Amino acid sequence: MSDTPNDCSAGDCTAPRTAVSEAEVEALVRGICFKTGPPRTVGVEVEWLVHELRTPRLPVSPERLEAAYAALRTVPLRSALTVEPGGQLELSSPPAASLMECVGTVSADLTAVRAVLAEHDLGLVGLGQDPWHPPRRFLREPRYDAMETSLDRTGPAGRAMMCTSASVQVCLDAGYEEPGPLGLGRRWWLAHQLGAVLVAAFANSPVAASEPTGWLSTRQLLWMQIGAGRAGAPAPDTDPRAAWARHVLDAPVMCVRRDGGPWDVPEGLTFREWTRTGAPRPPTREDLDYHISTLFPPVRPRGHLELRMIDAQPGEDGWIVPLAVTTALFDDPEACETAYRAVKPLAERGRSRPAPHNPLWLDAARHGMADPELHEVAVACFAAALEALPRLGATAEVTAAVTAYRDRYVIPGRCPADDLLDDLRGTDLPESRLRPTGGTRTAHGKDLRT
Template identity: 80%
Template sequence: MSEPSTAPAGGCTEPPTALSETEAEALVRGICFKTGPPRRLGVEVEWLVHELRTPQLPVTPERLEAAYAALRTVPLRSALTVEPGGQLELSSPPAASLTECIGTVRADLDAVRAVLREDDLALAGIGHDPWHPPRRFLREPRYDAMEACLDRTGPAGRAMMCTSASVQVCLDAGYEEPGPLGHVRRWWLAHLLGPVLVAAFAHSPMAERRPTGWVSTRQLRWAQIGAGRAGGPVLDADPRGAWARHVLDAPVMCVRQDSGAWQVPRGLTFREWTRSRAPRPPTREDLDYHLTTLFPPVRPRGHLELRMIDAQPGDDGWIVPLAVTTALFDDPEAAETAYRAVKPLAERAHGHTAPHNPLWTDAARYGLADPELREVAVLCFTAALAALPRLGATAAVTDAVSAYRDRYVARGRCPADDLLDRLRGAHRPGKPTHGKDFRP
């Protein structure tokens, strides 16, 4: 589930055809929701890379580059990419089952960790780097333009690019017809369940060694980027139309050039670009690229990409959000239970786009300390646990979800609370405060 290619096919040298506003809207409507029976799923796991023994020390760019060069020689089934700040991402191929998806990614992660360990490096599953300020590792025209664009709204963009990590769950869009697995219901479920997932899996309470006052600082940073870039459309009964309008009315991040720096226009929407045709006429390839520069919490790319979950602690922590989310979307009984559980949350989100509404804000700030979110999370985890055996999940996966529910959800806690407890313990009078006292 990698980014779409914008390279010309077959070595064609003919100039690309300009795209009209009507053509652009039709293309978006046609590609954003590919409907049919939910059969495939995938996961994208991002990780911070840190020193194996002293994670609070920054890793030099030279060591990162050497480690990544070694990783490129390792055969993996998942796509391995490097994020702007040096974070690693593994994107699974579409899998036919939860068990297949977990097995593929787990094997690839084992191989990646073995290579990093040889250079005394390790992966950290945490939603926002708790130690270091943003520092860009990749120097490419795409990221130069992204940084210039996002800097206009403040420092949150650089934090998102360079210090954040997530677990992104990818699911089929669902049936064309109505019902628990219909694409309209799944679109609504994703946006109302999203804050519950933020709260239940919040794991980023710090930045630059200090608590931020938010259990998901990563989600806060996304909201700070702005609704045009990181928001979604207001929910209505026509997801295709709503998303197409959102895409065309979203600001263009950059106009790519064959050579030199890419242009970063100010306030130019894609709709306006199709009308003005300046600084050059937009093409189908420009529309494809524009879609990759929008970062809503739920992104339709033929399938649904749920982007709101913080990276999780432990080698296998990513499995729990993957399993829970898959169960709540792909098992008809669990999907119906989840939809009924989250439906009352709509009042707190009414009239606002995700994640720029009180529901998402409360989830990122308070996590499951919010009583309503805690109640819904308990219902959803219980439904997921009942559904996992029906989806063929192993006992180990079901046991991991059950343990997570008991440790966190039932107690109104999230992994961020563990980090904060550890930090408060490290700062008790008479106790040393070395970096090793605080580890994600």
């Protein structure tokens, strides 16, 4: 949600521009959303809840958040720093030539961010869903006013998604045009099948309003509840370009931007219908770009593939484990082939509906690693990733962190959400486990930057 192209707060949204036809939209989507070639780069977008450093249960006032974020804007970072509607913080890495380059860049930026936040008695919390606070808008911009109005039509999940959720999003190249383990078609299909395994293995949001929700990934539940048109995916076993172009055209338009005053929020208008009717005004290329940015499928093509299904992770360096595992399973040919074979038996559970609204993804979000099939596949995929990481240049410390995660969670059939529920049973939600991070950045007692 942090990508906000063509934000009209800085210019005229209704200045005359060339309208696009339905056929032009399809051609543009096919061309701009999938850039094929050898997988060479990796990126990550890490979102964090921002809480009181010592007592995270206390709400942070908007004035304090604004003061801290004003200070952060003066800090030179290589990653893009953005703020989500509820005040969550996001760091988006630049494309990196290797896994370790990506880890090093984001780790250094997070160290700088934490130091500034600590000066304001604030810290970062790695949870997929805020366990205490109700949704509260921090950003007051036309984009988010329109988003709130649109999402409210499907119930309260939209506001919670906007304001109380956080994730780790892994960005990978789309792959070769030709078929094969690293080809676009295979990677597109694998992302949608393996995505359920990643939901289950890294589920970390079982609590809302200080009570268990019955789901290990409440964040994933929220995404499902805002609707297939907004957060669903096209069928993964079809041509990616054709499927995504149809999805973009048939998805509901969130808003029609205006220069001055609130933006129009049409109900039931698809982009295809907008191109055909030209009302309330003809759509432009800029409107198309903006429309794509308001779609939140679990795998979003943006030239590269953006995997959006992983909950934010506990600890200062918890985000590195899903980044390392996912990169290994997609970019190492041997690990990719192993993952492909491992997830194939899961495909039948997902055929009834596209992700994330099918039984496979529902079971992943509700049960996590307690699902026997998902557990079996996760064990195989972590083993393949651990074999591949040295081939990708991962340091011993990163490999050790993945091993520790596998031994603590995956092999016993657990995920971080289970730890939170264990702590919650019969007691108040423990602030010690969820206290925001600050100071020296380590994981399992080791520095992972080198």
